[in-house]
Amino acid sequence: xxxxxxxxxxxxxTTPLRADSVALTDxxxxxxxxxxxxxxxxxxxxxxxxxxxxxxxxxxTNEIQIHAxxxxxxxxxxxxxxxxxxxxxxxxxxxxxxxHLMMFGIAExxxxxxELVITLLFERAGAVEQVFPVRDxxxxxxxPS
Amino acid sequence: MIRIGAFALASVAALTAGVWMGSRTPSAPRLPExxxxxxxxxxxxxxxxxxxxxxxxxRNEDFKGAWSFVYFxxxxxxxxxxxxxxxxxxxxxxxxxxHVDVPVTFYxxxxxPARDTPERMAEYVAYFDPEFRGxxxxxxxLEQLTRPAGIAYIVPDxxxxxxxxxxxxxxxxxxxxxxxxxxxxxxxxxxxxxxxDFVTVVDGYRR
Numbered sequence: 001x002x003x004x005x006x007x008x009x010x011x012x013x014t015t016p017l018r019a020d021s022v023a024l025t026d027x028x029x030x031x032x033x034x035x036x037x038x039x040x041x042x043x044x045x046x047x048x049x050x051x052x053x054x055x056x057x058x059x060x061t062n063e064i065q066i067h068a069x070x071x072x073x074x075x076x077x078x079x080x081x082x083x084x085x086x087x088x089x090x091x092x093x094x095x096x097x098x099x100h101l102m103m104f105g106i107a108e109x110x111x112x113x114x115e116l117v118i119t120l121l122f123e124r125a126g127a128v129e130q131v132f133p134v135r136d137x138x139x140x141x142x143x144p145s
Numbered sequence: 146m147i148r149i150g151a152f153a154l155a156s157v158a159a160l161t162a163g164v165w166m167g168s169r170t171p172s173a174p175r176l177p178e179x180x181x182x183x184x185x186x187x188x189x190x191x192x193x194x195x196x197x198x199x200x201x202x203x204r205n206e207d208f209k210g211a212w213s214f215v216y217f218x219x220x221x222x223x224x225x226x227x228x229x230x231x232x233x234x235x236x237x238x239x240x241x242x243x244h245v246d247v248p249v250t251f252y253x254x255x256x257x258p259a260r261d262t263p264e265r266m267a268e269y270v271a272y273f274d275p276e277f278r279g280x281x282x283x284x285x286x287l288e289q290l291t292r293p294a295g296i297a298y299i300v301p302d303x304x305x306x307x308x309x310x311x312x313x314x315x316x317x318x319x320x321x322x323x324x325x326x327x328x329x330x331x332x333x334x335x336x337x338x339x340x341x342d343f344v345t346v347v348d349g350y351r352r
Binding site: 032033035039040072097102105137139 | 314
């Protein structure tokens with residue numbers, strides 16, 4: 001609690017208007033099969049103002065890229081996005097089979113019950129830290145269309 | 146160099162369109178309706194040899210005697226492949242619930258032999274179900290399967306970036322107990338629909 005004033009001061013610089021804040025919900029990371037080198041993280045982003053997710057980083061992985069799936073004549077193509085538009089007031093969903101954060105070079109497998117901290121970098125809202133619980137993804141029912 | 150498996154994308158579309166049109170011509174026998182395509186004539190797979198998880202060769206005859214659900218993917222794939230393996234596990238459970246008594250095996254075949262090894266494939270598929278099988282082999286062998294199945298995959302130059310991605314078809318290929326390509330299930334894949342469609346295909350095969 002004693003860091004609160006500092007945080008508030010920082011917020012004055014990074015978020016000059018209250019309207020620039022982003023809300024992050026449903027954050028989770030897919031538990032990885034043994035020996036996995038990659039992992040996927042998901043969340044829903046909502047912003048009061050038009051914003052843009054421009055990057056993500058974490059101590060748990062070498063590199064995080066923003067990815068989207070594109071179906072091209074039945075071929076599943078994963079595409080790296082330089083940034084992801086977050087229109088004001090509209091929830092942008094990163095979920096299995098769709099957009100996701102792809103983590104490369106994970107050191108250890110992610111096991112259910114663990115937590116990762118990922119810092120998301122927004123054009124307007126600045127850097128936002130988010131805790132991502134690791135969940136067993138083997139319950140998901142449908143693949144992307 | 147970009148390696149393009151089986152066909153350029155346009156020809157895959159043409160192939161699947163051909164299968165579809167073939168199944169709808171008036172003179173063709175009536176085929177089961179599924180979320181995908183039942184081939185008018187099951188298609189043989191040319192002789193191939195891949196490696197199974199134990200490092201033993203896996204050839205055409207090893208597909209015989211059971212129905213095979215085959216997905217072409219790779220272990221570095223963080224989203225679509227785990228999802229499809231999960232769907233496979235659910236199809237297996239759904240078929241057990243439905244008391245479907247025909248033998249069925251589930252396979253993940255690697256489209257990324259530069260990084261996937263038999264051990265790695267085995268470890269990966271076992272995470273989803275201990276009975277799932279992983280196969281991997283050189284591109285030339287892989288294409289013996291992808292070409293007749295109409296599966297496309299695109300591997301970028303592996304030297305450029307160790308974190309490369311492989312684009313690949315999202316279809317699931319169904320082989321009959323004669324080891325022939327019998328049907329293709331197109332995405333999106335839902336376990337209950339796949340199980341239902343599978344039973345439909347098996348009924349048609351027995352008739």
